[in-house]
Amino acid sequence: MPISLSDIIPEEAVEALREYLNHLVKSIDLFRKSLRLLNEVRVGEARGLLAEVVKTRNEANKKRLRLLEIIDDTRLEPSVKEDILHFVKRLDSIGDNVKEAARELTIMPYLEVPPPIRDGFNKLVDLVYQAAGYVAEAAEKVINGEHSKAIELISKVLEIEEEADRVDVENRGKLIVYSDSIKPPTLAILIHDFNRDLENAADACAEAADYLHILTTTWLQIEMIT
Numbered sequence: 001m002p003i004s005l006s007d008i009i010p011e012e013a014v015e016a017l018r019e020y021l022n023h024l025v026k027s028i029d030l031f032r033k034s035l036r037l038l039n040e041v042r043v044g045e046a047r048g049l050l051a052e053v054v055k056t057r058n059e060a061n062k063k064r065l066r067l068l069e070i071i072d073d074t075r076l077e078p079s080v081k082e083d084i085l086h087f088v089k090r091l092d093s094i095g096d097n098v099k100e101a102a103r104e105l106t107i108m109p110y111l112e113v114p115p116p117i118r119d120g121f122n123k124l125v126d127l128v129y130q131a132a133g134y135v136a137e138a139a140e141k142v143i144n145g146e147h148s149k150a151i152e153l154i155s156k157v158l159e160i161e162e163e164a165d166r167v168d169v170e171n172r173g174k175l176i177v178y179s180d181s182i183k184p185p186t187l188a189i190l191i192h193d194f195n196r197d198l199e200n201a202a203d204a205c206a207e208a209a210d211y212l213h214i215l216t217t218t219w220l221q222i223e224m225i226t
Helices: 011-039 043-073 078-107 115-144 147-177 185-217
Strands: none
Touching: 011 043, 011 078, 011 115, 043 078, 078 115, 078 185, 115 147, 115 185, 147 185
């Protein structure tokens, strides 16, 4: 009989996971809003939100470390413990890439980036936010043992990741099309790195969803506490 993730890990771990996911999604939302403010030439407000991104990310990291400590001390079948830890690692990758993009945004003369490329960035960060939100929702369903709903949400994450791949390719193509208007040349490097970090964040969402799928379809069909 299918069981929930909350049946095999301590309540403290469940709460730490929930708090970690909440902080992760919040940091992405703050980043997304900062990008919009920059497009509206509200630079001071945008920089304030970017500082909040880093702060929220640091708070998330505290929750992650506590979660890992609890999981490490929990008696679980080694393979299921490994998959839970891999899931958390992929969540961390989402946050790391968004944090790196936020740092790049603080040094990039963003308003000098050609508008079509900025539009592509907006699309990509919106997709990352949607994907991370679905990962968090799917994790909550796994916690509660709602496996079919979790699978539906996981599928949505994978669909979004495919769309993010398409936008990533479009953005890289625009970098070539508008290369003559991108000055200085170092700005092109920042644009490339910024786009790469957003795409990596989307990829990490899909990878996290894959590990949730494994937990849902394999390990949570039987109780794994030994």
